[in-house]
Amino acid sequence: MEGANSIETLKGHVVICNCNEKVKTIVEELQNSTVQAPLDIVLIVQDPQLWQDHPHWHPVITGTARFIVIYGRPTDEYILQKADISYARAAIILADPKYGKQADAPSSLNAIAIERANPQVHTVMELLSSMNRPHIEQSEINEIICLGEISEKLIASSCITPGVTNIFENLLTTEDGTPQIFIDTIPQRARQLSFRQLSKKFILNEAPFLLIGYIRHLRAETRIVINPKATGLLNKDSPLSGRSKLVTMGYQKPDFLPYL
Amino acid sequence: MDRVVGIQSILHSIHFIHQNSHEMKQSNKDILFELLEPYGGRFHSPFGSLIVDIIIIVCILVSCLLIPLGYYFPQYDPFFWKLEIGFTILFSIEYIMRWIVALNPITYPFSPFAIIDFLAIMPTLLVIHADYIFLPFFRGLRLLRLLRLLKFIRYRIFFYRAYIGLKNWSSALTHHYHLKQMRMLFIITLVFWVLGANLLYFTETRLVGTQGPYSNYWQSYWHIIIVLISGIEDKEPLSLLGRIEVSFFLLIGICFAGLVTAELVSILVKKMNRSGKIQLKAPTSRLHHHIVIISFNAHLFNIIKQINAAIKGRNHVLIVSKRGNNIKIANPKSYKRVSALVGDPLNRSILEQAWIDRASRIIILSSDSDEKESAIEKDNRSLMKAIAALSFSPSVHMTVELQSEDTQRYASHLAGVNYIVAREFGECLIGQAVMNPGVTEIYTSLMTYTDDSSEFYLIPVPEDLVGKTLKQAQLFFLDLDDEPMILVGIDRSPDPFPATNFKLNPVSDEDGLSSPGVILGKNDKLIIIAYEFPSFARVNKDDLWKGRILLRR
Numbered sequence: 001m002e003g004a005n006s007i008e009t010l011k012g013h014v015v016i017c018n019c020n021e022k023v024k025t026i027v028e029e030l031q032n033s034t035v036q037a038p039l040d041i042v043l044i045v046q047d048p049q050l051w052q053d054h055p056h057w058h059p060v061i062t063g064t065a066r067f068i069v070i071y072g073r074p075t076d077e078y079i080l081q082k083a084d085i086s087y088a089r090a091a092i093i094l095a096d097p098k099y100g101k102q103a104d105a106p107s108s109l110n111a112i113a114i115e116r117a118n119p120q121v122h123t124v125m126e127l128l129s130s131m132n133r134p135h136i137e138q139s140e141i142n143e144i145i146c147l148g149e150i151s152e153k154l155i156a157s158s159c160i161t162p163g164v165t166n167i168f169e170n171l172l173t174t175e176d177g178t179p180q181i182f183i184d185t186i187p188q189r190a191r192q193l194s195f196r197q198l199s200k201k202f203i204l205n206e207a208p209f210l211l212i213g214y215i216r217h218l219r220a221e222t223r224i225v226i227n228p229k230a231t232g233l234l235n236k237d238s239p240l241s242g243r244s245k246l247v248t249m250g251y252q253k254p255d256f257l258p259y260l
Numbered sequence: 261m262d263r264v265v266g267i268q269s270i271l272h273s274i275h276f277i278h279q280n281s282h283e284m285k286q287s288n289k290d291i292l293f294e295l296l297e298p299y300g301g302r303f304h305s306p307f308g309s310l311i312v313d314i315i316i317i318v319c320i321l322v323s324c325l326l327i328p329l330g331y332y333f334p335q336y337d338p339f340f341w342k343l344e345i346g347f348t349i350l351f352s353i354e355y356i357m358r359w360i361v362a363l364n365p366i367t368y369p370f371s372p373f374a375i376i377d378f379l380a381i382m383p384t385l386l387v388i389h390a391d392y393i394f395l396p397f398f399r400g401l402r403l404l405r406l407l408r409l410l411k412f413i414r415y416r417i418f419f420y421r422a423y424i425g426l427k428n429w430s431s432a433l434t435h436h437y438h439l440k441q442m443r444m445l446f447i448i449t450l451v452f453w454v455l456g457a458n459l460l461y462f463t464e465t466r467l468v469g470t471q472g473p474y475s476n477y478w479q480s481y482w483h484i485i486i487v488l489i490s491g492i493e494d495k496e497p498l499s500l501l502g503r504i505e506v507s508f509f510l511l512i513g514i515c516f517a518g519l520v521t522a523e524l525v526s527i528l529v530k531k532m533n534r535s536g537k538i539q540l541k542a543p544t545s546r547l548h549h550h551i552v553i554i555s556f557n558a559h560l561f562n563i564i565k566q567i568n569a570a571i572k573g574r575n576h577v578l579i580v581s582k583r584g585n586n587i588k589i590a591n592p593k594s595y596k597r598v599s600a601l602v603g604d605p606l607n608r609s610i611l612e613q614a615w616i617d618r619a620s621r622i623i624i625l626s627s628d629s630d631e632k633e634s635a636i637e638k639d640n641r642s643l644m645k646a647i648a649a650l651s652f653s654p655s656v657h658m659t660v661e662l663q664s665e666d667t668q669r670y671a672s673h674l675a676g677v678n679y680i681v682a683r684e685f686g687e688c689l690i691g692q693a694v695m696n697p698g699v700t701e702i703y704t705s706l707m708t709y710t711d712d713s714s715e716f717y718l719i720p721v722p723e724d725l726v727g728k729t730l731k732q733a734q735l736f737f738l739d740l741d742d743e744p745m746i747l748v749g750i751d752r753s754p755d756p757f758p759a760t761n762f763k764l765n766p767v768s769d770e771d772g773l774s775s776p777g778v779i780l781g782k783n784d785k786l787i788i789i790a791y792e793f794p795s796f797a798r799v800n801k802d803d804l805w806k807g808r809i810l811l812r813r
Binding site: 014021025026029030033036039089090092122124126130142143144145147148149150151152153154155156157158159160161162163164165166167168169170171172173174179180181182183196199200203204206208209210212215224226227228229230236245247249250251 | 714
């Protein structure tokens with residue numbers, strides 16, 4: 001176990017487990033975001049040789065945010081403590097290349113170890129085989145991202161509506177001048193208003209964001225409603241409760257209050 | 261003062277929205293118009309339109325059939341005449357309805373189709389009054405009813421589709437069951453049958469007169485067919501030459517029986533071998549407005565599932581691959597409109613067989629046949645396939661799956677091709693998932709085609725919204741309850757390259773797409789989030805005809 005950088009007490013940082021070719025982009029994306037403050041990142045590398053043999057995976061650190069590399073097993077409790085997992089806001093579990101196509105199992109175990117160490121942390125796991133998704137969804141992992149699935153969906157979308165990939169690309173990049181999708185809790189003043197009423201207020205008051213949907217907790221279930229219909233249980237005229245979240249598209253994290 | 265003007269403009273916007281939302285709703289006249297329009301298959305035509313078409317075509321055929329029937333069965337003439345009156349009333353109603361729903365009722369009677377429709381009812385109307393005016397031409401007038409055959413011109417697309425469908429079905433049947441050999445056997449049997457029956461008849465009548473079983477011309481056909489099919493002698497000829505000839509046909513018959521049995525067994529074995537595998541495209545079957553998928557990898561099945569969910573199987577999907585013969589499918593029902601063409605996609609004759617120049621879309625998947633190949637090598641192979649396909653169809657919408665971002669950089673010289681590097685999207689999505697927890701589900705929902713999820717669509721600005729501001733358009737769409745949709749941006753890209761110059765949620769003055777004051781032009785496109793391609797969207801007929809637009813309904 002060896003630390004590339006000295007580790008101090010971290011808070012609100014992101015822990016990345018395992019290294020592969022995606023590390024560089026992810027770190028640079030998180031540290032150079034125009035939407036929010038740069039984030040400190042801790043990378044846990046299991047195989048030091050693999051990391052050192054691939055210098056093109058190493059991110060270019062330009063800002064004030066820290067990038068710390070810890071060598072060790074991401075399932076090891078001591079290593080997770082060293083990465084200050086208890087204070088981390090999110091953990092990304094990447095597929096370890098040394099396991100090839102079978103990396104989903106060790107990744108899941110990493111995620112479970114992290115969830116045990118800090119149940120509040122937001123875990124994002126890279127999945128290789130979409131066939132494994134239903135099994136992993138049963139665990140506590142918050143978000144599962146499968147590149148194969150993205151590829152399939154984007155190819156089909158691009159086939160039906162040519163050019164749509166450019167729209168997704170525009171939404172997904174965090175470059176300056178590109179919009180993103182945000183999810184935020186509904187403000188106190190907007191409670192009991194419907195999607196239609198809120199949308200109308202935002203449009204008429206020329207808000208710099210667009211309301212595209214909402215998330216509502218219905219009994220034990222969380223329902224995402226994008227482009228609500230006029231009819232149905234969760235429609236565009238249903239009053240939004242205090243626990244609801246608003247889904248918006250904008251250039252900055254939305255501030256709802258001035259436009260209500 | 262400014263405040264008053266502001267309120268006035270808002271009130272004006274709301275008034276405009278209410279006014280237009282009523283206009284946008286489909287009226288009964290529109291529904292009737294769509295029903296009477298010839299059914300376009302994958303276009304916006306309702307299924308009822310197909311039923312109306314079939315009813316009218318059957319009525320035309322039956323009413324024309326009444327003319328020869330009247331000559332052959334004069335005793336039923338009064339009944340036929342009543343039927344004719346019925347058909348004339350039906351065609352008259354159709355004529356009046358078409359007139360009512362016509363875009364311009366003043367000029368409609370002078371349009372070519374209206375004249376044809378009028379010619380279809382005119383002869384009977386004249387015959388009704390023939391006693392008074394046209395008695396000398398009565399029979400001639402009845403024959404003029406055949407003019408209603410001209411009505412078929414309106415249904416030419418229907419007949420063309422039926423012809424292509426039948427041709428494809430028969431060639432697929434011939435290819436799958438190796439009916440070519442069976443057809444050959446059938447023709448040879450037919451030749452031997454006619455030859456044998458005539459030979460035996462002439463031999464027997466010439467040598468033994470009229471006593472023998474082969475002395476009756478038609479009877480000899482019966483005897484020879486028994487000999488040929490069963491390989492058993494039916495009736496013995498009386499002459500020696502006749503017996504020699506029958507012996508020869510007996511041998512031929514035994515061979516035929518053996519060959520037919522072998523062919524049937526071969527068909528059954530082939531059918532068993534192909535069970536659980538994708539159907540193969542017959543080399544001669546024609547395709548148009550189809551989706552071609554070149555090469556295959558593990559993503560293929562989910563892509564087909566997504567495409568089928570999006571377009572409800574309206575367009576045929578053809579997979580072109582060297583390994584096309586071995587594509588296994590789990591659920592044959594969902595692959596009814598999917599077939600494979602076995603061959604190298606770089607071979608021009610294979611691309612010709614795939615009717616690639618008639619395809620609506622082309623997808624090139626990154627082949628996983630050689631695992632040792634590097635990402636760059638795989639990408640270069642995919643790019644070569646893209647170049648080959650573009651040489652046939654330069655304006656087709658093409659999506660190419662790439663492995664490396666480096667390749668994408670130099671591949672961008674191929675204009676109009678959409679490249680997808682999943683890794684690039686995945687990295688961004690992981691980053692966003694950290695910053696906006698839960699956002700992946702939103703993206704997944706926007707990328708997935710189901711009846712209950714919304715996706716991005718690009719539509720031309722509806723005529724009523726041309727000249728309005730983006731804000732007015734957004735309010736208009738918010739109150740459009742029949743087809744829920746959200747306007748999220750404007751696209752000002754040239755037609756062949758959609759979404760290359762667009763702005764989502766325009767808030768700044770960049771690119772001249774400032775919100776909310778941006779004025780929507782006739783050539784602009786709107787980027788919307790909707791459950792389906794909106795029914796009111798102006799669609800270029802030429803684009804539809806050439807299959808450039810794939811619609812979900």
